[in-house]
Amino acid sequence: MNEFTIEIVKYLKLSEASVRQGLNHELYVNLAGYEFRNTMELLSKEFSLIAVFCAQNFNGHDGFTLFYAFEQKGRYEIVVFQRPLNSLQATSVADLFPSASWYEREISDGFGIEFTDAFDKRRLFLHEVYPPDFHPLLKAFRNHPIETRNDIMPEQEYRFNDFTGEGVYQIPVGPVHAGIIEPGHFRFSVIGETIFNLEIRMFYKHRGVEKLAEGKTPLECVPVAESISGDETAANATAFCDAVEKISGIDVPPRAWHLRTVFLELERIYSHLGDMAGMITDVAYPVGASNFYILREEILRQNSAITGSRFLKNIIAIGGLKHDVALGALEGLLKYLKGFPARLKDALDLAYRSPWVIDRLETTGVIEKRLIDPLHITGPAARASGIDTDTRIDHPYGIYSHLPLQKHVLEKGDVMCRFAVKAAEILDSVQIVNDLIEGIKQGKVFESTRVRDGYALGVMESPRGQIMHWVYIKNGLIDRYKVRTASYCNWRAIEHAVQGNIVPDFPLINKSLNLSYAGTDL
Amino acid sequence: MFKQFQKIFQPKLSEVYKDADFEKFGVRLKHSISSVFGRSLAVRELDSGSDNATEIELVNLTTPYYDIERFGVTFVASPRHADVLVITGAVTHNMEIAVRKTYEAMPNPKLVIAVGDDACDGGIWKNTYAVNSGAERVIPVDIKIPGNPPTPREIMLGLLALMEYIKKKKNP
Numbered sequence: 001m002n003e004f005t006i007e008i009v010k011y012l013k014l015s016e017a018s019v020r021q022g023l024n025h026e027l028y029v030n031l032a033g034y035e036f037r038n039t040m041e042l043l044s045k046e047f048s049l050i051a052v053f054c055a056q057n058f059n060g061h062d063g064f065t066l067f068y069a070f071e072q073k074g075r076y077e078i079v080v081f082q083r084p085l086n087s088l089q090a091t092s093v094a095d096l097f098p099s100a101s102w103y104e105r106e107i108s109d110g111f112g113i114e115f116t117d118a119f120d121k122r123r124l125f126l127h128e129v130y131p132p133d134f135h136p137l138l139k140a141f142r143n144h145p146i147e148t149r150n151d152i153m154p155e156q157e158y159r160f161n162d163f164t165g166e167g168v169y170q171i172p173v174g175p176v177h178a179g180i181i182e183p184g185h186f187r188f189s190v191i192g193e194t195i196f197n198l199e200i201r202m203f204y205k206h207r208g209v210e211k212l213a214e215g216k217t218p219l220e221c222v223p224v225a226e227s228i229s230g231d232e233t234a235a236n237a238t239a240f241c242d243a244v245e246k247i248s249g250i251d252v253p254p255r256a257w258h259l260r261t262v263f264l265e266l267e268r269i270y271s272h273l274g275d276m277a278g279m280i281t282d283v284a285y286p287v288g289a290s291n292f293y294i295l296r297e298e299i300l301r302q303n304s305a306i307t308g309s310r311f312l313k314n315i316i317a318i319g320g321l322k323h324d325v326a327l328g329a330l331e332g333l334l335k336y337l338k339g340f341p342a343r344l345k346d347a348l349d350l351a352y353r354s355p356w357v358i359d360r361l362e363t364t365g366v367i368e369k370r371l372i373d374p375l376h377i378t379g380p381a382a383r384a385s386g387i388d389t390d391t392r393i394d395h396p397y398g399i400y401s402h403l404p405l406q407k408h409v410l411e412k413g414d415v416m417c418r419f420a421v422k423a424a425e426i427l428d429s430v431q432i433v434n435d436l437i438e439g440i441k442q443g444k445v446f447e448s449t450r451v452r453d454g455y456a457l458g459v460m461e462s463p464r465g466q467i468m469h470w471v472y473i474k475n476g477l478i479d480r481y482k483v484r485t486a487s488y489c490n491w492r493a494i495e496h497a498v499q500g501n502i503v504p505d506f507p508l509i510n511k512s513l514n515l516s517y518a519g520t521d522l
Numbered sequence: 523m524f525k526q527f528q529k530i531f532q533p534k535l536s537e538v539y540k541d542a543d544f545e546k547f548g549v550r551l552k553h554s555i556s557s558v559f560g561r562s563l564a565v566r567e568l569d570s571g572s573d574n575a576t577e578i579e580l581v582n583l584t585t586p587y588y589d590i591e592r593f594g595v596t597f598v599a600s601p602r603h604a605d606v607l608v609i610t611g612a613v614t615h616n617m618e619i620a621v622r623k624t625y626e627a628m629p630n631p632k633l634v635i636a637v638g639d640d641a642c643d644g645g646i647w648k649n650t651y652a653v654n655s656g657a658e659r660v661i662p663v664d665i666k667i668p669g670n671p672p673t674p675r676e677i678m679l680g681l682l683a684l685m686e687y688i689k690k691k692k693n694p
Contacts, residue, residue, distance in 0.1 A: 127616040136651050145654045148615050175620045178599035180567045182581050183617060205571045208652035223646060230575025230671065273579065277585075293585035300582075312574045313670065389540075500546045518574045 004077055012039050014431045024246040025395070026069075026078045037091065040068075044096040047072045047079070048373050050459070051468050052093075052103035053482040054111050056139050058472065059455075064111060066090060067466060067482075069457065070265035071470065076395060078459060085113070092118035099376045099489060110137035110210075122159065125203040125521065128152045136211050143211050147432040147435050161187035163197050164316040171503065175204045179507075186506070190431040193502045198495050206522035213481035216472070218244045218318055218451050225469070226313050226485055229519030231271050234263040235462035236469070236483070236519075242397060243458035243471040244318050248451045255443040256320030257398045262436050263303075263312050264460075265429040271427075271463035271514075272380075272422040278511040279419055280351055283360040291347035295340070302336055320446040334437050340430055348423055362418040365497040365509030368413060377493045378486050379465020381513055384421045385413035391461035403432060415512040451476060462486055464515065485519035544588065544675055547682060552593040554685035558692075559605060561621040562594040563681070566604035566628070570621050570657060571647075572611030576638040576671040580608065583674045590678060606684070610671075612640040612653040613660045625661045634663045635684060637677060642666040 005019055005027060018030040031039055050069040058065040059080045061084050068081040083090075092115040094101040104115040105124035112135040115121070126134065129148040135141065163170075168189055175183035185201040209228055213221045225240035226233045238260055245252055252260075277292035300310040306329040307315040315322050351357050371377060372387045382389050388407045408424040410417040455472040465486030472480040490513050497509050555563045583590040584597060598604050601624045613621050625632065633691055636657045640647040647653040657663055665687060667680035 125616075131613045141651075141652050146651050147648055148618070175617065176568060176601075176624055178598060180577055180584075182569045182572075182574055182577060183620065204614065204620070205569070205610070206652050207571055207612070207647050208614050208650050211652075212647065212650055227573040227646065230573035231578060233575075290586050293582075294587065297582060297585060297587045310579075310673065311671070323545055489619065516574055517569075518572065521614075 003364075004075065008079060012042055014039075022080065023454060024081050024243060024458065025076060026457045029079060029081050031081050031083045033083075039081065040093050040096055041082075043070055048376055049097040049099055050078065050105065050376065050466070050481070051470075051484040052100055052146050053470060053484075054107045054113065054137075055472060055480040055482075056111065056137070058231070058480070059134060062389075064088075066107070066113075068093070069469070069470075071394070074394075078395065078457060080457070088112060089114050089116050091116060094120070096116055098374045099492065102488070102492075108182065109135065111135055114140065116358075117339075121382075125206045126208075127203065128156055128158060136208060141211075143214070160187045160199050160201070161197075167191050168196060169485065184517050188503060188506075190503060193504075195498045195501055195503060195506070198498045199492055200495055202491060202517065203521045205518050207485060207518075207522065209522040210481050213478045216478050217475060217476060220479060221481065222317060223314075224481075225410065229485060229487070229516040230311055231274070232267065232462045232464070232467070232485070232516065232519060234260070234267045234312045234316060235467055236485070237459055238264060238398075239458035239460045239467055239469040240471065240481075241318045241458075242460070243318055243456045243469050244451060244473070246456040246458075247454040247471065247473055248318075248449055250447055250449045252320050252398075253326075253430075253444050253447055254399070255441060256445040256447075258318060258436055258440050259321055259325055259445065261399055261403075262433050263307065263315070265433045265436075266299060266303055267312060268429045268463040269433075270296050270303070270424050272426045273299065275422055275511065275514040276351075276419060278514055279361070279415065279508060280357065282508040282511050283357055285354060285357055288347075288351050288354060288357065290365075291343075291350060295344060295347065298336070302333050305332055317446065318451070319448055320444075322446075324445045330437050330440070334434065337430055337434050341427055344423070344426060344430075351419075358416070360505070360508060361419055362414060363412075364415045364505050365512060366413045367493050367497045367500060369411075371496055375492045375496075376489045378489050379461070379463070380418055380421045381423065381465065381490050381493055383408055384410050384417035386411045389466075391459060391466045395459055397458075397460055405432075415508060418512045427478075465490065483522060485516060487515035487519045488513050488519070491520060541587065544678070547675075548590070548593040551595070551678060551682045551685065554682060554689065555594040558599070558685050558688050559594075559610050562596055563685075564596055564598045564603050564605045565608055565681075566598055566601045566606070566624075567610070568601075568621065568624050569606045569654065570611040570616035570617045570641070570660075572638055572640055572671075573586055576610040576641075578611070579674050579677060580637070580673050582678060588674050588678070590674075593678075595681060601625070602629065606633045606635060606681075608635050609641050609657045609661070609663075610637045611657075612644040612647045612655065613657055614652050616652075618660055620658075621660050625692055632662075633684065633688075634661055634665075635680060636663045636666045637669075637672060637680070639668050639670050642668045644683075645670070690691060 024061045047070040064085040066083045109126045124425040171188040174185040183204045187199045228236045274297040280289035304310045367385045369386045458469040467482040470482040641657045644655040665684045
């Protein structure tokens with residue numbers, strides 16, 4: 001029993017027997033029904049809720065088990081509280097952790113568990129077309145096409161929260177938007193031109209990622225992880241593979257981790273470049289945006305040259321990489337990156353020297369610091385609001401503990417800060433990729449071992465922030481796969497960031513976070 | 523300020539970042555759009571459940587390296603302005619109604635291109651509870667561009683193929 005385990009047992013007044021060490025630096029704590037509420041109240045003071053998820057027939061427990069994953073500032077370990085249920089009812093913790101509301105609604109949809117005292121019991125990822133008593137994540141349901149409803153009565157329609165009062169009117173937007181972007185519904189309550197409230201309804205793109213994974217071998221599941229979100233392929237594939245590797249005790253060769261890190265940072269570079277181009281486009285300055293788009297296209301081409309895929313697909317594998325990267329391609333990338341920082345600085349100069357850009361970016365879409373923790377807002381969005389969080393540094397994985405990383409933290413939390421944080425992170429990532437390639441050693445990139453049964457967490461930093469994968473393998477097959485992307489958390493931030501802003505600034509605020517709809521809807 | 527003026531008199535970025543192969547097919551695309559639609563082709567993009575990489579490639583078509591507007595292709599904001607609907611993603615149940623409504627809002631001839639493996643036949647999502655098969659199940663599809671995701675060049679070649687297909691249909 002290590003120091004931290006002893007400390008947490010003392011802090012939460014638990015018995016030592018209820019705590020056990022996980023496989024990927026996580027700690028599992030069994031919680032009995034009577035200590036649940038007290039523990040959660042204690043946790044709400046110092047811990048941040050990473051995710052809540054559920055599994056059926058976990059580790060011999062006949063029925064459902066709820067999992068609550070937490071992190072604490074300055075702690076490397078992640079604590080997962082495990083609560084076995086004896087019925088189809090559970091108590092809600094959404095009053096303590098506002099971010100729990102979506103997780104609980106998600107579990108209600110997936111498993112049919114009712115959170116008795118929850119303040120919001122509407123369905124989440126199952127829209128009206130799904131039959132009322134349909135729960136796809138139950139083991140009794142075998143994945144196959146189902147009959148959907150096409151005669152939806154007005155009273156069966158999803159109810160948005162009511163906002164009424166003198167001069168308040170509603171603007172419904174979506175799911176199909178005007179630009180080339182993903183679908184989602186935004187319900188604005190507006191006074192004049194000012195946004196009074198925004199309610200976001202997501203999950204139009206619900207493809208059933210978690211159920212699709214069930215019954216597949218971990219090997220077959222890698223393409224599923226890659227397709228969670230097209231622009232976060234490397235991050236999601238690595239997090240999934242890392243969890244499986246930890247379960248199976250596979251030591252990934254150093255060269256493979258080096259190259260994975262190169263991919264992860266390239267992904268951050270092109271993703272941030274796209275966000276920045278989008279922000280400048282949305283202030284109606286296409287010339288300024290072009291420079292960022294040009295750089296992004298060039299990075300996508302470099303991706304293709306080193307891995308064969310512009311989106312880094314089909315290269316990361318359980319045990320390392322599917323194939324090695326040619327020396328020539330790496331040298332090409334190194335040569336290309338030499339001129340990159342100067343060109344990025346030129347592009348930034350053009351934006352920063354344009355008063356109309358600054359005018360739109362500054363003071364727009366502020367995410368208040370006090371919201372970061374309760375909503376578990378993560379990634380550049382949190383860092384731009386004065387919180388120094390970065391999973392690469394807080395819970396290092398792979399070779400990140402050996403890299404000279406720094407957190408770029410700004411205080412104001414507006415669009416401008418998010419723009420600046422992303423710009424700084426691109427330059428850092430370029431330096432990291434550069435150093436990694438210069439220092440890379442020859443060696444194998446794949447370690448083959450048999451996959452073992454068990455369960456583990458994979459928590460990493462994608463370009464948009466912290467992602468969490470939890471994998472449970474039973475009889476060599478995936479029995480439960482839970483994914484929580486950074487976008488899932490950060491959507492709630494947008495609802496708050498737009499309040500008091502004018503409607504025409506919404507696209508800009510939305511772009512400043514540039515969240516993945518696919519990664520949220522799963 | 524001086525820099526801004528300099529920018530204006532610089533050659534167009536699409537000239538600087540010219541890609542010979544892409545240009546060749548672009549010019550062909552422009553000719554065939556001219557002969558089929560008069561001047562330009564209005565495209566409306568509709569995401570019905572892709573993994574969002576296809577959207578990125580479609581946006582890339584409008585950026586300086588490709589700048590497909592030169593060849594007469596414009597992305598429009600409403601299906602009511604569209605000649606072609608580009609659908610990406612196997613249609614999820616939650617998007618089905620929106621997809622039907624978008625298709626119905628289009629003027630004739632209501633051309634549809636399915637872009638990406640998911641839209642073509644459902645991809646890895648085929649026969650699951652949230653997705654049955656490709657876009658064809660919900661709306662008629664004229665041409666399919668497979669890929670995970672297809673590159674901007676492949677998407678442009680798909681548009682060219684669609685124009686040739688209409689030409690053949692007009693004058694068999």
